Amino acid sequence: MTERKASGELRVAIAGLGSIGTKIATALDQGIEGLTLSAVAVRDPAKHQAFISSLRRPPTILPLDQLGEAADIVVECAPSSQLRAIVEPAVKRGRAAVVVSVGGLLDNFDLVDLARANGGRIIVPTGALIGLDAVNAAAIGTIHSVKMVTRKPIDGLKGAPFIVQNNIDIDNLREPLKLFEGTAREAAKGFPANVNVAVALSLAGIGPDRTRMQVWADPTVTRNVHRVDVEADSARFSMSIENIPSENPKTGIITALSVIALLRKQRATLCVGT
Ligand SMILES: NC(=O)C1=CN([C@@H]2O[C@H](COP(=O)(O)OP(=O)(O)OC[C@H]3O[C@@H](n4cnc5c(N)ncnc54)[C@H](OP(=O)(O)O)[C@@H]3O)[C@@H](O)[C@H]2O)C=CC1
Ligand SMILES: O=C([O-])CC(=O)C(=O)O
Structure with a gap:
């Protein structure tokens, strides 16, 4: 620049x-x-x-x-x-x-x-995430594992290719449903407008094929919630953020x-x- x-x-x-x-x-x-x-x-x-x-x-x-x-x-x-x-x-x-x-x-x-x-x-x-500074720093040493769990209200997930292709009805959910578990790379394909954060996390840390993630449709939450657990040779840390959706329900303010x-x-x- x-x-x-x-x-x-x-x-x-x-x-x-x-x-x-x-x-x-x-x-x-x-x-x-x-x-x-x-x-x-x-x-x-x-x-x-x-x-x-x-x-x-x-x-x-x-x-x-x-x-x-x-x-x-x-x-x-x-x-x-x-x-x-x-x-x-x-x-x-x-x-x-x-x-x-x-x-x-x-x-x-x-x-x-x-x-x-x-x-x-x-x-x-x-x-929309938190703590990429710590992940960057830990990646200078050795990170053993990065796990992320995302929970979103129904409106924040509607139309995601993974949901459409698998014919999953999330409109009538009464309790949280785990939609997906896999790598950040797979998650980005299934939820391209929902898990940018997982890809950012993976690029800061151990890459999209080693970063593990779960995606939940959760009718009990009103915010986009992300929890991350990192295990490294320098530190162990857990971070979570509850994002208030903007006028686009998929995107936190x-x-x-x-x-x-x-x-x-x-x-x-x-x-x-x-
Ligand atoms: N990294 C992160 O943490 C996060 C990333 N995101 C991602 O950020 C991106 C933007 O999100 P958000 O602002 O909420 O999305 P919006 O849908 O609110 O805005 C996207 C805008 O892009 C415009 N657009 C579409 N096609 C073109 C084009 N060819 N040329 C110029 N403009 C175009 C749309 O125009 P129009 O109004 O005419 O449709 C719309 O105004 C998304 O990909 C989203 O997934 C979101 C949240 C967190
Ligand atoms: O949490 C948010 O607001 C947005 C989000 O998950 C993403 O795009 O990765």
Whole structure:
């Protein structure tokens, strides 16, 4: 993230103005030290015109593949199906791509090599999870196991391919049902819009094939709940987070805040946490 425009500010572009993207755009517009919102990409400009016009400094609307021309940092906040279309042109230009649809990275991992070859970067925020700093640190030594259990309200899971393909009726559940148990890689395929956190955890730690996960549909919870247990040669730790859903029931409010915190760190004088 070294290229800056003449004013010295890092230019940020946002792909996707949904529950995460609009909050990041608003935060940038309100002011983050050393950063400026330069461009956005949306599927339907008319739908987002009122929001964009309401910003103090409305960004330019560009196609996905042109965001890297207008920004030093491209923040991906669209469905994972669009991940490649957003990240590839950005990292080819040596830009940094902040990826929230991190589940989609597993099938597009060559993008990491592409970024490396072109001086770009791919940055995965902690997002809706907790403690990736501790997992990163433990991974410098030896991590023996990482286990994660996710419980979501019914609305947070509806439409997931695993549920549809297996014809599972979750609408009439009265008690928690374990839907899935397996690796983070398998979970990302079955629940692409639900377990980005498991993939982020796996990339911070021991990888998507050794990170174990369970997914529960739980009519007794109102939040997206993630519990993680890590066993390492440096420490044993357990972490849990109960995310309040945003206007998108699959997405916790804290996800956008995590990206905003990451952006704040880009030019902050005091940085706390790894
Ligand atoms: N890493 C993490 O911890 C987390 C990651 N996520 C992931 O983050 C991503 C975004 O989540 P969220 O904001 O809640 O999702 P939303 O559905 O609220 O927003 C996605 C936005 O992307 C837009 N979009 C779709 N296609 C395109 C396109 N071709 N060009 C530009 N914009 C497009 C949609 O437009 P339209 O409104 O027209 O449909 C929508 O506004 C998802 O993949 C989600 O799974 C979510 C939570 C946690
Ligand atoms: O907990 C949340 O809010 C979102 C989530 O699980 C994910 O996308 O991985």
